Amino acid sequence: xxxxxxxxxxxxxxxxxxxxxxxxxxxxxxxxxxxxxxxxxxxxxxxxxxxxxxxxxxxxxxxxxxxxxxxxxxxxxxxxxxxxxxxxxxxxxxxxxxxxxxxxxxxxxxxxxxxxxxxxxxxxxxxxxxxxxxxxxxxxxxxxxxxxxxxxxxxxxxxxxxxxxxxxxxxxxxxxxxxxxxxxxxxxxxxxxxxxxxxxxxxxxxxx
Numbered sequence: 001x002x003x004x005x006x007x008x009x010x011x012x013x014x015x016x017x018x019x020x021x022x023x024x025x026x027x028x029x030x031x032x033x034x035x036x037x038x039x040x041x042x043x044x045x046x047x048x049x050x051x052x053x054x055x056x057x058x059x060x061x062x063x064x065x066x067x068x069x070x071x072x073x074x075x076x077x078x079x080x081x082x083x084x085x086x087x088x089x090x091x092x093x094x095x096x097x098x099x100x101x102x103x104x105x106x107x108x109x110x111x112x113x114x115x116x117x118x119x120x121x122x123x124x125x126x127x128x129x130x131x132x133x134x135x136x137x138x139x140x141x142x143x144x145x146x147x148x149x150x151x152x153x154x155x156x157x158x159x160x161x162x163x164x165x166x167x168x169x170x171x172x173x174x175x176x177x178x179x180x181x182x183x184x185x186x187x188x189x190x191x192x193x194x195x196x197x198x199x200x201x202x203x204x205x206x207x208x
Contacts, residue, residue: 140202
């Protein structure tokens with residue numbers, strides 16, 4: 001309904017459905033003037049939860065129309081792939097097509113700019129990206145973001161060393177592939193020598 005005021009919504013429903021305030025009040029187990037006082041005089045200020053639910057079911061409308069909290073958005077299923085992006089010497093764990101799922105809040109996905117159909121979770125192994133990413137961390141990869149901006153960013157790539165998570169930065173015809181751990185060397189490689197799988201958008205870490 002276009003009106004957010006539950007009193008106006010209820011008034012409109014009663015009028016459009018040809019109901020009576022008295023009849024609906026008795027349906028709720030209240031005195032005949034109860035709902036008319038709610039709509040016309042603002043008493044009570046808010047319908048109790050049970051009565052909101054009864055009226056919402058009677059009229060076939062969401063309870064939020066009558067002052068209840070909006071129903072929470074369903075959690076989105078994000079696939080957890082049975083692979084690991086190395087933060088070290090490179091490599092790929094087998095059986096990439098085997099999946100399980102983790103539930104993510106839709107608001108969280110929107111806040112980090114990831115569509116649910118472009119999200120997947122993989123595990124990190126190795127320590128070349130420490131302290132940013134540690135061995136055993138899980139990362140959410142946004143596969144819709146495969147273009148590396150001039151400012152660079154954290155991406156999952158596939159190259160001759162397998163599936164890796166690295167910090168990338170374009171440099172002319174080459175791509176700078178860097179690790180956050182200073183013990184690992186930075187590389188400059190031809191862009192065509194690697195495939196960008198997606199941007200790292202979220203980190204999940206189990207306390208150790």
